Amino acid sequence: MGNSLVKTQLMDVKDFLTKSISIIEDFLNETTISELKVENEEERSYNKIIFANLRKLAVYSAECLETCSVILINEPFQKAAAEKTLYKIYHQCIEEFFSPKNDAWFEDSRSAYTGRNSIKFSRNVSESVVQLLKNLEGDFQRIREELEYYETDYRTKMIQSK
Incomplete structure (x- = not known):
């Protein structure tokens, strides 16, 4: 890919990260688990996992933005x-959003074909958490599609350089 195309994609991803960080941080700064009115200790623990994942996603995104x-x-x-960074963003931010390592939520891949949101939770969560992920999902999906090229291209380059 030419320099101008990679540079344009990097600028687009930078804007995406800036917006995503702002949305996640606003949510985390304004919302507490106590406000979510969880019904029992199991739901409280589950919400703590969700909040931890959101914090991790915000940190990964901020590092990549820098x-x-x-x-x-x-x-x-x-x-x-730039290509190495786009590859890193794909793995640290995009994949972490759709498939967090601790399974706080998961992607229902069949939803992509129906036009519905694909992020699902294994337990009941508050509407504010659901709305947050719905608000983020479209941009994350768009960037994922744009960066999938780097996933395969970068791996191919690394294998060929050995």
């Missing part, structure tokens, strides 16, 4: 560093 900013201000533009 990397994007550094690459974009450097001259000349470092295409290899």
Whole structure:
């Protein structure tokens, strides 16, 4: 891919990360588990896992945003560093959103074909948590589709360089 295309994608991803971080941080700064009115200790524990995942996603996204900013201000533009960063964003942010390591929620892949939101929870959660993930999902899906190329391309390059 040409430098200008990679640079454009990096700028798009930077905007996406900025927006996503803002939405997640606003939610985390304004919402407490006590406000969610959980009914029992099991639901409370489950919500703690969800909040921990959201914090982790915000941290990963902030780290990647900083990397994007550094690459974009450097001259000349470092295409290899940008591609590596886009690959990292795909794995640390996008995949973590759709499939968190501790299974706080999961992606119902069949939902993609029906046009409905694909994020599902294994237990009942408050409507504010559901709305948060619904609000984020569209942009995460769009960026996932744009960055899937780097998933296969970067791995191919790493295998060929060995």
